[in-house]
Amino acid sequence: MGLVEVTGLTVGFGELRAVDGLSFRLARGAALALVGESGSGKSTVASALLGLHRGTGAYVGGSVVVAGTDVQEASDDELRRLRGARAAMVFQDPLSSLDPYYAIGDQIAEVYRVHTRASRRAARARAVEVLDRVGIPDAVRRSRSRPHEFSGGMRQRALIAMALACEPDLLIADEPTTALDVTVQAQILDLLHTLREETGMGLLLVTHDVGVAAGSVDEILVMRHGRVVEHGPVATVLGAPAHPYTRELLGAVPRVDAPRVDVSGGKVLGVDVSGAAAAGSASSVGVSGALPLTAKDTPPVAATGEVVLEAVGLRREFGRGKRAFAAVDDVSLTVHRGETLGIVGESGSGKTTLGRMLVGLLEPTAGRISPGGGVRPDVQMVFQDPVSSLNPRRSVGESIADPLRARGERDEGGIRERVRELLERVGLEGAHYDRYPHEFSGGQRQRVGIARALAADPRVIVCDEPVSALDVTTQAQVVALLGELRRELGLALVFVAHDLAVVRQVSDRVAVMRGGRIVEYGPVDEVYESPRNPYTRQLLAAVPALDPAVAAARRATRRAARQQLAAV
Amino acid sequence: MSGFTGFVLRRVVGVLITLLAISVIIYVVFYVTPGNVAQITCGPRCSPAQVQQVADQLRLDDPLYVRYWHFLEGLVAGQDYSTGTAVQHCPAPCLGLSYQSDQQVTQLILTKLPVSLSLVFGSMVIWLILGVGTGVLSAWRRGRLTERVLTGITLVGVATPVFVIGLVLMIVVCGELELLPFPQYVKLTDDPEQWAWNLLLPWLSLALIEAAAFARLTRSSMLETLAEDHIRTFRAYGVGERSVIWRHALRGAFAPVIALNANNVGSAVGGAVLTETLFGLPGIGRELVHAVDVVDLPVVVGMVLVVGFFVVIANALADVLYAVADRRVVLA
Numbered sequence: 094m095g096l097v098e099v100t101g102l103t104v105g106f107g108e109l110r111a112v113d114g115l116s117f118r119l120a121r122g123a124a125l126a127l128v129g130e131s132g133s134g135k136s137t138v139a140s141a142l143l144g145l146h147r148g149t150g151a152y153v154g155g156s157v158v159v160a161g162t163d164v165q166e167a168s169d170d171e172l173r174r175l176r177g178a179r180a181a182m183v184f185q186d187p188l189s190s191l192d193p194y195y196a197i198g199d200q201i202a203e204v205y206r207v208h209t210r211a212s213r214r215a216a217r218a219r220a221v222e223v224l225d226r227v228g229i230p231d232a233v234r235r236s237r238s239r240p241h242e243f244s245g246g247m248r249q250r251a252l253i254a255m256a257l258a259c260e261p262d263l264l265i266a267d268e269p270t271t272a273l274d275v276t277v278q279a280q281i282l283d284l285l286h287t288l289r290e291e292t293g294m295g296l297l298l299v300t301h302d303v304g305v306a307a308g309s310v311d312e313i314l315v316m317r318h319g320r321v322v323e324h325g326p327v328a329t330v331l332g333a334p335a336h337p338y339t340r341e342l343l344g345a346v347p348r349v350d351a352p353r354v355d356v357s358g359g360k361v362l363g364v365d366v367s368g369a370a371a372a373g374s375a376s377s378v379g380v381s382g383a384l385p386l387t388a389k390d391t392p393p394v395a396a397t398g399e400v401v402l403e404a405v406g407l408r409r410e411f412g413r414g415k416r417a418f419a420a421v422d423d424v425s426l427t428v429h430r431g432e433t434l435g436i437v438g439e440s441g442s443g444k445t446t447l448g449r450m451l452v453g454l455l456e457p458t459a460g461r462i463s464p465g466g467g468v469r470p471d472v473q474m475v476f477q478d479p480v481s482s483l484n485p486r487r488s489v490g491e492s493i494a495d496p497l498r499a500r501g502e503r504d505e506g507g508i509r510e511r512v513r514e515l516l517e518r519v520g521l522e523g524a525h526y527d528r529y530p531h532e533f534s535g536g537q538r539q540r541v542g543i544a545r546a547l548a549a550d551p552r553v554i555v556c557d558e559p560v561s562a563l564d565v566t567t568q569a570q571v572v573a574l575l576g577e578l579r580r581e582l583g584l585a586l587v588f589v590a591h592d593l594a595v596v597r598q599v600s601d602r603v604a605v606m607r608g609g610r611i612v613e614y615g616p617v618d619e620v621y622e623s624p625r626n627p628y629t630r631q632l633l634a635a636v637p638a639l640d641p642a643v644a645a646a647r648r649a650t651r652r653a654a655r656q657q658l659a660a661v
Numbered sequence: 662m663s664g665f666t667g668f669v670l671r672r673v674v675g676v677l678i679t680l681l682a683i684s685v686i687i688y689v690v691f692y693v694t695p696g697n698v699a700q701i702t703c704g705p706r707c708s709p710a711q712v713q714q715v716a717d718q719l720r721l722d723d724p725l726y727v728r729y730w731h732f733l734e735g736l737v738a739g740q741d742y743s744t745g746t747a748v749q750h751c752p753a754p755c756l757g758l759s760y761q762s763d764q765q766v767t768q769l770i771l772t773k774l775p776v777s778l779s780l781v782f783g784s785m786v787i788w789l790i791l792g793v794g795t796g797v798l799s800a801w802r803r804g805r806l807t808e809r810v811l812t813g814i815t816l817v818g819v820a821t822p823v824f825v826i827g828l829v830l831m832i833v834v835c836g837e838l839e840l841l842p843f844p845q846y847v848k849l850t851d852d853p854e855q856w857a858w859n860l861l862l863p864w865l866s867l868a869l870i871e872a873a874a875f876a877r878l879t880r881s882s883m884l885e886t887l888a889e890d891h892i893r894t895f896r897a898y899g900v901g902e903r904s905v906i907w908r909h910a911l912r913g914a915f916a917p918v919i920a921l922n923a924n925n926v927g928s929a930v931g932g933a934v935l936t937e938t939l940f941g942l943p944g945i946g947r948e949l950v951h952a953v954d955v956v957d958l959p960v961v962v963g964m965v966l967v968v969g970f971f972v973v974i975a976n977a978l979a980d981v982l983y984a985v986a987d988r989r990v991v992l993a
Contacts (some may be wrong), residue, residue: 143897177898184897189890194912194987203908204898241989255898 094161096121096295097142101155104137104146104319111137114155121262121554124289124296125326126306129316130342130564138316139267139299143180144172147190157185165425178208181256185268187248189388191240195253198224198236205258213299223254227284245440246277253284260292267299270431275593279635282309283648288334292627301564303346304637308644315339329640345569347594349621349636350643362441398429401552401585402451402472406460409446420446420608423460428553433579433586435600437593443609448474448555448589473546477558479538483530489541490516490526496549513542520574536567547582554578560595572599597621605629668984676977683969688729692719693960702958715760718742732757751755756963761955766963770945774967776846777944779856780863780936781929785922787868788875793911793918795872797878800887801906811876820872827866827939834862844940862938867933871925878921879914886913915986923979924972929966 097119103114112134127135157164160179184190201220225232227250270278315322315329323336408632409421435644438444449455476482513523519540560568604614613626638644699716739753798909799811847855934946952960
């Protein structure tokens with residue numbers, strides 16, 4: 094009898110079949126990843142394992158047996174005894190997944206007391222114990238903190254601690270690291286790995302990120318439209334995918350360890366350097382680091398193309414008096430025609446603030462940008478969230494026409510014609526003018542956002558995390574579109590992102606930011622192949638590898654580094 | 662906790678500034694009314710000599726800002742009013758004299774305030790228990806018969822005027838069933854038991870209507886909280902529904918309930934006119950209406966200020982409670 098036995102699982106919400114006849118089995122102590130894009134039904138499966146659909150009106154068919162409990166047949170009480178005690182779940186967003194009003198230790202203690210007859214005091218002690226176990230420093234004191242006083246990584250550790258409290262046989266992790274920075278992600282994945290080694294619990298990992306799965310599990314199950322596409326040992330599925338969809342999925346994943354290449358015949362990632370060169374705009378981006386050390390170490394990058402955007406000594410402070418802090422501190426950079434400058438950093442590194450200053454949405458506290466002066470029509474922006482950055486009550490055509498109207502364009506026929514052109518330019522149809530944002534998919538909405546940025550005939554487009562809200566295959570298409578536009582229109586792109594692999598795929602030059610400063614810059618391959626700055630090295634080591642063997646090697650390196658650090 | 666202390670201090674300063682602003686506006690609006698202010702203040706039956714005396718005492722010859730300053734002085738330090746032959750001392754906080762009723766405004770308010778506070782705070786206890794309880798129950802039993810019945814009742818409650826409920830209660834309880842005597846105000850300090858029995862019907866009729874609003878608010882914010890991720894977490898960890906509802910979901914509904922409650926308590930101190938009139942309670946609301954009726958300006962100014970004071974204090978208190986309930990508020 095396995096730990097999890099799922100046979101012919103079908104989950105329907107009204108007309109929609111989210112999961113359709115899914116079967117799999119997980120042995121005790123084994124680890125399986127459910128991998129798929131959004132809407133593939135992977136999270137629905139995770140919820141079904143704990144019977145969380147009960148009472149929601151969803152239709153659930155087939156059989157689910159977890160740790161000896163038949164989830165479909167079990168009474169409410171039996172189900173409660175399974176949840177948290179024998180199978181515990183770790184959720185994606187650790188902030189919203191914890192009650193904001195209670196101390197973290199109290200929340201863990203509450204769960205513990207539900208499943209044991211422990212006294213309040215014993216439960217509280219258990220909470221401290223598991224918090225300590227997941228690496229929360231000073232666990233006694235920190236157990237009295239509320240979730241908002243924890244950092245993102247610590248919150249996720251706290252949720253994992255809650256899961257550990259009753260020593261479950263199965264841990265279900267639903268996108269456990271999606272909301273986290275890459276270095277923190279590596280820590281959390283390493284923690285899960287160690288816990289599994291020590292406790293022998295089974296792991297069901299739900300993720301959209303093949304890289305995350307590669308280093309963490311023994312088996313992978315690729316899902317699409319609620320069905321199994323491919324299921325097998327991780328090395329086989331990733332090394333020699335049998336199904337075309339798996340191949341497509343893997344092909345679309347940007348690799349941090351590979352130089353920029355055209356995947357699948359230049360269709361997916363059509364960002365090649367030769368195009369820019371052929372257009373007669375061979376150029377480069379020079380970035381001078383804020384740290385004098387790196388600035389001296391690195392020879393200045395020869396700038397050839399026309400400078401379209403230059404920032405010198407940019408600084409931006411938030412808050413006043415004692416609470417003032419500099420989100421961006423002494424950053425200088427130049428962007429040349431036809432070039433892509435990647436700006437990469439973790440949350441809080443100041444990359445978004447920098448991007449907003451470049452567009453003119455934020456006034457720098459110090460330093461200058463040229464060409465300067467308020468909002469610059471020749472610098473446009475593409476935003477991260479294609480849903481919230483479009484007005485839901487206006488047609489996409491109207492949204493795209495905004496920059497034209499702002500420029501003083503009054504001829505309605507001319508505006509319509511131009512918008513139609515722009516829509517076609519970004520791969521949509523001219524007839525989409527009168528449609529509303531909700532009628533489009535995420536990728537299409539991001540295309541609308543790009544069309545709007547193009548409307549003002551900019552010379553530079555600053556893209557702030559333009560693909561991080563998109564599925565990997567859609568992401569590849571949008572990245573390809575941006576590259577195409579750059580090549581054909583001679584645009585310069587500033588590509589702000591946290592995803593090191595995507596930045597490598599699109600950029601000519603890259604600037605690595607940390608704490609408001611640029612710690613390393615240079616040609617993208619140089620920075621990625623031989624990083625000088627220890628922080629860059631740390632970032633790169635934290636990126637999940639697609640090859641399980643490489644992932645294991647990196648984990649060993651990280652572990653050694655930690656032990657070394659602890660020994661000092 | 663320095664963040665919290667600082668937060669409370671900032672709120673106190675805010676209260677003071679707001680009160681000062683209210684007093685300026687009220688004072689100016691009422692004393693710049695068209696017509697002879699001394700004549701209006703003194704009342705229609707005053708002799709010219711009396712009117713002149715009032716004009717002197719109100720310092721109508723001085724510019725407005727001097728008069729206002731004098732008014733503030735009286736509030737803080739008290740004031741002496743000379744009638745030519747005798748001197749009347751009005752101790753701080755002095756809100757002036759009511760010439761029409763021949764009383765000091767502060768004294769007048771002090772006799773009415775306990776009645777209004779008794780009514781409002783007693784009623785508050787009932788409306789909170791009833792309203793929040795109903796709200797929790799209808800969120801819990803969402804979509805079932807219980808919820809529909811409760812929603813229907815609260816809808817009726819919101820839509821029924823207080824004088825209808827109050828009248829029905831009085832007719833049924835006092836008239837038909839003779840369970841209680843017709844209400845008559847008894848001071849808490851005289852006889853606490855009689856105080857409570859006599860206020861029971863006014864409490865209920867005010868509370869029933871307020872409770873309806875609280876039930877709706879509690880229900881909607883509970884449903885909002887119940888849809889949040891952390892509720893899913895506790896369900897996924899086998900925590901029972903009772904605990905999820907009372908410990909986690911209700912906690913999330915606290916903040917809006919506190920805010921609405923502060924607002925309603927504050928305004929009911931001066932605004933429960935209908936209830937007070939219906940049950941013959943000599944409270945602030947009734948007196949205020951009377952004072953407006955006969956244009957007794959010093960009384961109107963004084964009472965509006967006191968009512969404003971309660972509204973502002975109640976809201977500031979709510980902010981502090983809010984911060985106690987949710988520490989993230991302090992950071993914002």
